[in-house]
Structures are given as structure tokens and as C-alpha cells.
Amino acid sequence: MENIINNIPVTKCEKSKISDVDFNNLAFGSVFSDHMLVCDYKNGAWETPKIVPYQPITLDPSAKIFHYGQSIFEGMKAYKDTNEDVWLFRPMDNCKRLNISAKRLAIPELPEAYFMEGLKALLKLDSNWIPTNSGGSLYIRPFIFASGNGFHASPANAYKFIIATAPSGAYFSGKVKVAIEEKYSRSANGGVGYAKAGGNYAGQFYPTQLAIQKGYNQVIWTDDNTHEYIEEAGAMNIFVRINDTLMTAPTSDRILDGITRKSIIEIAKAEGINVEVKKISVNEVVEAAKNGSLKEMFGSGTAAVVSPIAAFGYKGTDYDLPELENSYASLLKKRITDIQYNRTDDPFGWRVKV
Amino acid sequence: MENIINNIPVTKCEKSKISDVDFNNLAFGSVFSDHMLVCDYKNGAWETPKIVPYQPITLDPSAKIFHYGQSIFEGMKAYKDTNEDVWLFRPMDNCKRLNISAKRLAIPELPEAYFMEGLKALLKLDSNWIPTNSGGSLYIRPFIFASGNGFHASPANAYKFIIATAPSGAYFSGKVKVAIEEKYSRSANGGVGYAKAGGNYAGQFYPTQLAIQKGYNQVIWTDDNTHEYIEEAGAMNIFVRINDTLMTAPTSDRILDGITRKSIIEIAKAEGINVEVKKISVNEVVEAAKNGSLKEMFGSGTAAVVSPIAAFGYKGTDYDLPELENSYASLLKKRITDIQYNRTDDPFGWRVKV
Numbered sequence: 064m065e066n067i068i069n070n071i072p073v074t075k076c077e078k079s080k081i082s083d084v085d086f087n088n089l090a091f092g093s094v095f096s097d098h099m100l101v102c103d104y105k106n107g108a109w110e111t112p113k114i115v116p117y118q119p120i121t122l123d124p125s126a127k128i129f130h131y132g133q134s135i136f137e138g139m140k141a142y143k144d145t146n147e148d149v150w151l152f153r154p155m156d157n158c159k160r161l162n163i164s165a166k167r168l169a170i171p172e173l174p175e176a177y178f179m180e181g182l183k184a185l186l187k188l189d190s191n192w193i194p195t196n197s198g199g200s201l202y203i204r205p206f207i208f209a210s211g212n213g214f215h216a217s218p219a220n221a222y223k224f225i226i227a228t229a230p231s232g233a234y235f236s237g238k239v240k241v242a243i244e245e246k247y248s249r250s251a252n253g254g255v256g257y258a259k260a261g262g263n264y265a266g267q268f269y270p271t272q273l274a275i276q277k278g279y280n281q282v283i284w285t286d287d288n289t290h291e292y293i294e295e296a297g298a299m300n301i302f303v304r305i306n307d308t309l310m311t312a313p314t315s316d317r318i319l320d321g322i323t324r325k326s327i328i329e330i331a332k333a334e335g336i337n338v339e340v341k342k343i344s345v346n347e348v349v350e351a352a353k354n355g356s357l358k359e360m361f362g363s364g365t366a367a368v369v370s371p372i373a374a375f376g377y378k379g380t381d382y383d384l385p386e387l388e389n390s391y392a393s394l395l396k397k398r399i400t401d402i403q404y405n406r407t408d409d410p411f412g413w414r415v416k417v
Numbered sequence: 418m419e420n421i422i423n424n425i426p427v428t429k430c431e432k433s434k435i436s437d438v439d440f441n442n443l444a445f446g447s448v449f450s451d452h453m454l455v456c457d458y459k460n461g462a463w464e465t466p467k468i469v470p471y472q473p474i475t476l477d478p479s480a481k482i483f484h485y486g487q488s489i490f491e492g493m494k495a496y497k498d499t500n501e502d503v504w505l506f507r508p509m510d511n512c513k514r515l516n517i518s519a520k521r522l523a524i525p526e527l528p529e530a531y532f533m534e535g536l537k538a539l540l541k542l543d544s545n546w547i548p549t550n551s552g553g554s555l556y557i558r559p560f561i562f563a564s565g566n567g568f569h570a571s572p573a574n575a576y577k578f579i580i581a582t583a584p585s586g587a588y589f590s591g592k593v594k595v596a597i598e599e600k601y602s603r604s605a606n607g608g609v610g611y612a613k614a615g616g617n618y619a620g621q622f623y624p625t626q627l628a629i630q631k632g633y634n635q636v637i638w639t640d641d642n643t644h645e646y647i648e649e650a651g652a653m654n655i656f657v658r659i660n661d662t663l664m665t666a667p668t669s670d671r672i673l674d675g676i677t678r679k680s681i682i683e684i685a686k687a688e689g690i691n692v693e694v695k696k697i698s699v700n701e702v703v704e705a706a707k708n709g710s711l712k713e714m715f716g717s718g719t720a721a722v723v724s725p726i727a728a729f730g731y732k733g734t735d736y737d738l739p740e741l742e743n744s745y746a747s748l749l750k751k752r753i754t755d756i757q758y759n760r761t762d763d764p765f766g767w768r769v770k771v
């Protein structure tokens with residue numbers, strides 16, 4: 064079956080897999096919807112994207128993705144409101160960030176219309192895959208990787224841009240206990256930390272495993288030079304509340320410019336919360352934990368939304384955070400998800416209808 | 418056709434592609450021999466490796482290699498002597514380094530016998546692919562990547578180890594002009610720079626492109642914190658000769674422990690050359706270039722062997738290196754390739770017969 068949605072040619076799958084899916088027991092990103100968007104870069108240009116059934120990819124063993132980690136991705140969600148309308152949250156920011164990552168990884172930038180129109184067409188086609196239960200959403204994974212061949216360590220001459228989607232439940236279940244990293248690092252000054260480059264994630268797995276073995280869920284990365292400043296977590300930016308001031312580290316070439324982070328900053332300011340974007344030293348946080356002025360820490364990210372941190376470990380000591388009645392985390396989470404799921408109006412103009 | 422070599426089951430290709438190859442005009446790593454070794458990691462264990470025809474790989478779009486850069490590789494060469502005997506150079510060091518990389522990238526370590534016996538079996542089968550013309554060799558690319566599925570940012574549950582080979586000519590043609598990097602970086606303290614992780618290479622492409630646009634061939638990386646110390650190049654360690662002292666930076670968690678580098682150090686010492694392994698500041702090299710005591714710079718690596726540097730650029734100035742009659746580079750290159758191609762005896766015990 065061939066047709067066209069938003070100018071994108073569509074080949075539909077023969078039989079939907081949706082009846083096999085238990086929407087009440089979704090893990091994160093492990094079940095995939097019926098279709099995907101595919102767009103190839105060849106002979107110096109991105110070709111017209113197309114929608115095809117979700118299907119395997121075949122590559123030569125010399126494809127550069129296998130050897131040189133030339134890949135980037137984005138993470139977004141589609142939300143369904145009670146009228147079955149479908150919404151995206153600041154999608155152009157993901158599109159622009161994908162191209163920021165592309166530039167740093169020497170990947171040709173993608174035309175924005177291919178991203179936006181392709182994504183909307185895909186969501187229209189697979190809209191019944193968007194969960195409607197509380198906290199559920201369709202996780203969207205746009206990614207680009209080097210499909211061109213050859214062992215020479217240089218940029219590929221061919222790439223694939225794909226958008227795949229996965230109906231998903233919560234990323235973290237329960238409270239998060241983090242370890243502040245004292246030895247390993249996520250990124251270098253002048254490196255690729257600000258890009259959503261595949262290699263940034265693989266490098267975090269081993270230190271994270273070590274932290275998990277010690278009873279933590281996640282690592283909070285510190286600067287690679289002194290390990291004295293808090294940067295971000297594996298897939299979340301980090302906020303710290305000392306007394307009534309909410310703080311987060313400035314973005315840099317080492318830290319991802321999270322869309323949730325910048326939205327939380329704006330919402331918090333609109334709520335009258337005192338927000339400071341500044342370097343946060345580990346010592347300052349430890350001192351605040353000791354003297355009782357450390358009220359909250361939480362992570363922010365598309366997958367994790369707003370994730371309260373229950374405790375952090377540093378230099379062999381665990382510091383518990385208090386359980387607050389009216390936490391900033393729960394207020395800000397409510398505000399941002401209300402906008403995302405179209406439960407309130409959207410004073411910032413962030414919601415985009417599909 | 419099924420048979421067994423070195424305990425490895427072999428499925429031979431139906432028709433060899435070798436007659437299509439022009440062995441006198443080989444680029445680097447762009448033509449692949451008839452067979453490859455494949456070994457899968459599943460259900461918590463590496464399965465028995467097998468040799469199959471060189472063929473495409475099929476993966477789910479959610480395979481973690483596409484998203485999180487979980488991949489590592491090695492680079493080695495097979496050399497044929499005038500008796501048609503086939504030799505490897507310190508292959509156990511590649512095997513051990515692959516497992517060092519594996520550990521840092523949270524990839525399960527590979528049994529050494531699978532690597533060594535698999536490689537030897539593959540070379541026996543495809544030995545007619547090893548070039549015999551001057552400077553030619555069979556470039557060997559062992560690599561492991563995450564083939565397991567899912568968008569969760571955590572280590573995969575399945576991996577593929579592959580060895581593919583490519584008859585190759587020289588990596589660099591002609592003299593190399595390098596730019597000493599002042600802004601971008603290759604690796605962080607506490608990062609993955611010492612591992613041959615795919616992501617380390619993609620991160621170098623953009624800064625290298627910028628250098629190429631300015632007329633250089635390669636970047637020499639400096640430390641990410643101060644950019645004051647010379648570390649290594651994209652796929653080579655770096656040696657600097659000031660007067661009659663040969664210097665190279667110590668390896669660290671940012672710098673690859675190159676097998677060519679450590680062999681060159683030993684050979685140079687055996688030749689009575691004064692070798693210093695120490696931090697090399699850019700200033701020291703610039704000063705030496707200005708006062709005439711900088712005699713040579715060269716890169717060392719499996720692909721590039723010993724590559725003399727003709728000039729380096731730093732802060733907008735290019736510094737030419739003198740053309741020497743009896744350079745350390747040419748002496749050391751002759752010594753190491755004589756061992757590799759079995760043209761002399763091997764006092765260090767580095768050569769391994771296939």
C-alpha cells in the first residue's frame with residue numbers, strides 16, 4: 064500500500080503489531096511502533112525521506128558506524144490529550160540541536176523540513192501507538208549514523224537519518240540515588256559533550272556500572288579537570304535547591320543544552336522561584352547537606368521528565384535529601400507535564416500540534 | 418563448502434573476488450578480502466567464532482551501536498616475506514588492548530584464543546590477499562560492537578566481534594603537515610581516550626576537517642585543560658627529536674598506548690639513541706624550532722608506520738622541519754619494517770608466524 068502524508072511517501076506495513084503490546088506494562092524504549100521514517104544521504108545530498116515498515120537495516124561490515132562512532136541522536140516525546148489530539152514539545156529545538164550535533168560530528172546537516180514534516184507524518188500514521196495511560200508517551204528517537212564504507216578514519220560519504228518511535232512508561236521507577244563522580248569523566252573541554260553523540264553515552268556505561276554495584280542508580284558527572292563542579296547526569300541535567308534558590312550549572316561545550324532544563328528554568332522563574340545558573344561546586348552541596356540548607360536535587364530530561372534525587376554519595380558518604388511536602392520538583396513536574404499533555408494553556412508557546 | 422581451520426568452522430565463499438583487485442593501486446582499507454571471522458555474544462557468553470564469506474550485517478534500528486556508540490576496534494597488519502611466509506607483529510598486544518578497551522566501554526571481554534586462533538585461521542584462508550609489493554600489507558580490523566536492541570542508555574545484551582581484512586597501500590602519501598590543536602580536544606581526564614573506542618574517532622573529524630581546510634593533513638592533540646602539552650595525533654603517537662634526544666609523551670588515560678610507539682622506543686634505545694618519555698610542551702617545541710634544535714617530528718602507528726612530519730602549525734605560524742640525511746625516522750622505520758617483513762632477525766621476539 065502506497066500513499067502520501069505531508070508530502071512524504073508512505074509504504075504501510077502489512078499487519079500492525081499493536082495488538083501484541085501490553086500498554087499497561089511498558090518498559091522504556093523496548094517495543095517499537097509499526098513504521099519508521101528513513102532518509103538517506105548520498106552523493107552529497109539528503110534524499111527525500113520516506114516512511115516504511117519498521118524493519119532491519121543492512122550494512123557492510125566496513126560501514127563507519129561500526130568503527131568510528133559517527134552517530135548522533137535526539138530524544139523527544141509525543142503526548143496525547145483526552146481529545147486524542149497529539150502534541151509535541153518544542154520540537155524545533157530538537158531539530159536544531161540535531162544539526163548542532165551533526166556539525167560537531169562532521170555529519171551533513173539535515174534540512175529542517177525533512178525532520179519536522181517527516182516526524183509529523185510518522186506520528187499521524189502511528190498515532191494509535193501513543194499511550195494514553197497516566198505518564199505514558201510515545202518516545203521518539205531521531206538518529207543519524209554513518210552508513211558509508213571504508214576503514215579510513217575520516218567522515219563517511221553516506222549517512223542514514225531514521226526516526227523510530229517506542230511507546231514507553233517511566234524511565235526511572237522510584238527514587239533516584241546518585242553518585243557524584245570523583246574519577247571518571249563524561250567529556251572534555253573542546254570535546255563533544257554538548258552534542259548528542261553516540262560515543263558520549265558508551266563512555267558512561269562502565270563508570271555507571273561501578274556506581275550501580277555500589278547501590279546507586281546514576282552518576283552525576285563533574286568537570287574532568289578538578290572533579291569539583293557538578294555538571295550533569297547520564298541523560299539528565301541537574302538542579303540543586305539550596306534554601307529557596309534553585310541552581311543549575313551553565314551549559315558549556317561539555318554539557319548538553321537540555322530542552323527540559325531550559326524549560327524548567329523559565330517555568331520556575333514564572334512561578335517566582337529564584338533561579339541561578341552558575342557553577343555548582345560539590346563542596347557547596349555537601350556543606351548545604353550538612354547544615355540542612357540543601358532542600359532538593361532533581362534531574363531534568365525528556366525521558367526522565369523531572370526526577371527527584373533521594374540521596375547522593377560523595378567520597379564514601381551518603382547524604383539523604385529531605386522528603387518535602389511542596390517540593391519544587393513536584394510543582395515544576397506538574398507544570399511542565401500539564402503543558403506537554405495539553406492540560407493547561409501554554410503561555411510559553413512550546414506545544415506544537417501534530 | 419564447510420571445513421575447519423585451527424578449530425574454527427569455515428564456510429567458504431563461492432567465488433573469490435581477488436581477480437577484481439588491482440594490487441598496485443590500493444588505497445587504505447577500501448577493498449575487503451573474501452572472508453571474515455564472526456563471533457557473537459549472546460545470553461552472557463561469547464559463542465564459538467566462525468569464518469564466513471565477507472557479507473553485510475543486518476541489525477534492528479534500535480541496535481545500541483546506532484545510538485550509544487558502544488564499539489571498539491583494533492588495527493593490525495599481516496606481512497608476507499619473500500618465501501610467502503605470513504607474519505604478525507606483536508598480535509597478543511592488540512588482543513590485550515582490545516580487552517582493555519572492552520572493559521572501559523562495558524563490553525564483555527573476549528577470550529584471547531578466539532581472537533588469536535580466529536585471526537590465524539582467517540589469514541591462512543585468505544593468505545593470497547596479502548600484498549607482496551613494497552610497503553603493501555594486509556590491514557586487519559578486529560572490532561566489537563553492540564548489536565543488542567533497545568533505546569535505554571545502558572550496555573547492550575548482545576555484541577558482535579568481527580575480523581575483516583583489507584589489502585592496503587600506504588596510509589599517508591607524501592609528507593605530513595600537522596596543526597597543533599589550540600581549541601578542540603580528543604579526550605578527557607578520566608575519559609576513554611586510552612581505549613580504541615569508536616566515539617574517539619568521530620569526535621576528531623570536525624576539528625581535522627577545519628585543519629585540512631587550512632592546508633594541514635592532521636591535528637596533533639593537546640591536553641584538554643591547557644592545550645600546552647602535545648599528546649598524540651588521530652591515529653598515531655608523536656615523537657619529537659630535539660638535538661639528539663628523541664622524546665614522546667607518556668601514555669595516560671587520554672593517550673593510546675600505541676604498539677608502534679612502544680616498539681620504536683625499544684628499537685631506538687637498542688640503537689643507542691637517547692629516548693625520553695616525558696610531557697612535551699608546545700612551547701618547548703616552538704622554541705626548539707626557532708633556535709634550530711628541533712631536528713625531527715614523526716608519527717608512529719600501525720597504519721602509518723613511521724610518518725615524518727614536514728611542518729607544524731601553531732598560533733598562525735608554520736614551522737618547517739629540516740630535511741635530514743640520516744634521520745631517526747628513516748632509521749627506525751627501516752628497523753621496524755625489517756622485523757615486520759622478516760627481512761632481519763627479531764631480537765625482541767615480536768614476530769609471530771601464522
Ligand SMILES: Cc1ncc(COP(=O)(O)O)c(C=O)c1O
Nearest residue numbers: 298299300319321322323364365
Ligand atoms: C547528556 C544529557 N543531558 C541532558 C539531557 C536532557 O536533555 P533534554 O531535556 O533535551 O531531553 C539528555 C537527554 O535527553 C542527555 O542525553
Ligand SMILES: Cc1ncc(COP(=O)(O)O)c(C=O)c1O
Nearest residue numbers: 652653654673675676677718719
Ligand atoms: C589514537 C591513536 N593513537 C595511536 C595509534 C597508534 O597505535 P598502534 O601503534 O598500536 O597502531 C592509533 C592507532 O592505531 C590510534 O588510533
